[in-house]
Amino acid sequence: MNINPRDSWSSAELRIFKRLSTPPKIQHYLDTLPYNIDPIARSPRQVLRHKRAHCFDGALFAAAALEVQGYPPLLMDLRATDEDDDHVLAIYQEQGHYGAIAKSNYTGCRYRDPVYRTLRELAMSYFNIYFNLAGKKTLREYSSLFDLRNISDFDWRFTSEDVDTLGFRLDRIRHYRLISRKQERLLIAADDRLFRAETLGLDPRGAHKVKNSRL
Numbered sequence: 001m002n003i004n005p006r007d008s009w010s011s012a013e014l015r016i017f018k019r020l021s022t023p024p025k026i027q028h029y030l031d032t033l034p035y036n037i038d039p040i041a042r043s044p045r046q047v048l049r050h051k052r053a054h055c056f057d058g059a060l061f062a063a064a065a066l067e068v069q070g071y072p073p074l075l076m077d078l079r080a081t082d083e084d085d086d087h088v089l090a091i092y093q094e095q096g097h098y099g100a101i102a103k104s105n106y107t108g109c110r111y112r113d114p115v116y117r118t119l120r121e122l123a124m125s126y127f128n129i130y131f132n133l134a135g136k137k138t139l140r141e142y143s144s145l146f147d148l149r150n151i152s153d154f155d156w157r158f159t160s161e162d163v164d165t166l167g168f169r170l171d172r173i174r175h176y177r178l179i180s181r182k183q184e185r186l187l188i189a190a191d192d193r194l195f196r197a198e199t200l201g202l203d204p205r206g207a208h209k210v211k212n213s214r215l
Contacts, residue, residue, distance in 0.1 A: 009068070009157075013048055017068040023092055023101055026065045027111040030058050030103045037206040040162045043155070054206060055087050056167055058103025062090035063148055064157055066101070076100070077143035077170050078123060080130065084138035085208045087130070088170065091119075091145060098122045105206045106130075107198045119145070123178060129198050133213035135189040141175040 009017065020026045036042070036054040044064035047053045053061060063073035071092050078087040087109055089100040099114030100122060108129035116122035123142035130139035146169075148156060156166055190198070195214055204215050 009045075013045065014068070016048060017065055020065045021069060023066065023099060023114070024111070026062050026090075027101045029065075030062060030101065031110070033058075033103070035103070035105050035203050035206050037203060041164050041167060043157060043159045043161075043163050045158045046160060053103045054105075055085075055103050055109075057163065059088040059090045059101070060148075060156060060163065060166070062101040062103075066090060066092055067148075073148040075146040075148065075170060076119060076123070077146070077173070077175065078126060078130070078139055079141035079143070079171075079175055080132075080138040081140055083134075083136060083208070083210055084130075084132040086171070087126070088167075089122075091122075105202050107200050107202075109198075120176065120178070127178065129190075129194070131190045131195075131198070132210045133199075133204070133207055133215055134210045135191075135195050135214060136210075137187050137190065139178060140184075141177055143170065143173050143175045146170050146173055 020029055030053060034052045036052040036057065042050060042057045044061040047057055047061040059075055063075060067073040074091040076089045076091050080086055089102045092099050092114065094114035097114045098116045098119060100112040102110045104110050109126055112122060112125055116125065119142060127139050131137045154166060156163055
């Protein structure tokens with residue numbers, strides 16, 4: 001890892017990462033953490049200490065855990081309309097195919113097996129279950145890969161400060177549209193069964209506030 005040795009992981013932290021030896025194990029660890037409703041984003045070290053995460057700091061944690069296992073620490077941004085929140089994924093590859101690890105307040109916006117040939121294909125796997133509390137499908141764009149190894153001026157792994165500034169950088173990289181304006185007009189809302197399934201266990205305090213919410 002390209003890390004300053006003065007800022008390396010502690011032996012206790014490495015013992016945790018040693019147990020998180022595969023992407024599914026990293027996902028399982030994230031799933032055990034309470035959803036972070038605090039208005040801050042924590043570094044991977046702070047996620048370990050506070051034992052809570054939301055989608056952005058959860059993706060950063062997953063990227064750090066993947067890096068310890070020898071994967072490059074990569075993120076991808078899923079951009080929604082103004083009526084919903086964006087979502088961030090930690091991306092990995094196996095046998096040339098993409099998979100994802102994610103922390104989410106919603107049931108289906110989490111792990112993806114490494115079976116997707118392209119990033120667009122991976123992003124589209126989230127489309128049908130990416131909706132707001134009114135049931136409107138809101139996913140519109142996905143980003144190119146954001147390689148955290150290129151971040152040399154910000155201590156994203158270990159800092160005790162808010163890492164939101166990294167989110168702003170992620171938001172500025174190139175994004176690609178998933179559907180056309182004409183296709184947007186054909187979308188239907190999530191039905192009641194899908195809505196209930198995807199919001200199972202959801203903490204409404206951590207969800208984007210919308211008018212006509214079903215909760």
